[in-house]
Amino acid sequence: MTFADNLQQLPAITHLAALHLLDATGTVVATIENKPGKSGALAVYAALAAKHGAINVAAAQEGLEMFAEHTDSARAHPGSHPNIDRLLEVIASGTGYAVVLVPA
Numbered sequence: 001m002t003f004a005d006n007l008q009q010l011p012a013i014t015h016l017a018a019l020h021l022l023d024a025t026g027t028v029v030a031t032i033e034n035k036p037g038k039s040g041a042l043a044v045y046a047a048l049a050a051k052h053g054a055i056n057v058a059a060a061q062e063g064l065e066m067f068a069e070h071t072d073s074a075r076a077h078p079g080s081h082p083n084i085d086r087l088l089e090v091i092a093s094g095t096g097y098a099v100v101l102v103p104a
Helices: 003-008 038-052 057-067 069-076 082-093
Strands: 016-022 028-033 098-103
Touching: 003 038, 003 057, 016 038, 028 038, 028 057, 038 057, 038 098, 057 069, 057 082, 069 082
Parallel strands: none
Antiparallel strands: 016 028, 016 098
């Protein structure tokens, strides 16, 4: 399935303004906002956090599948898809992120 197909299977995110990713110390290290160009990544990360309780290695592996064709692009062009790069980093390092949802 394509990324667009996968997005249609995910829960709505209209109730979210953003999502914060926190490192092991509780520091916000990244924010994904609900805005054009980022809402798809927000939907993926929110669904992964709901299922896995955090962005851990298992969540990251599933996330790469959800991002579908964009994952191949991210691997070929590091830096072009920072939210996918982050999942690749989680898998490589074994270090994940806690997630805080920001209501709209």
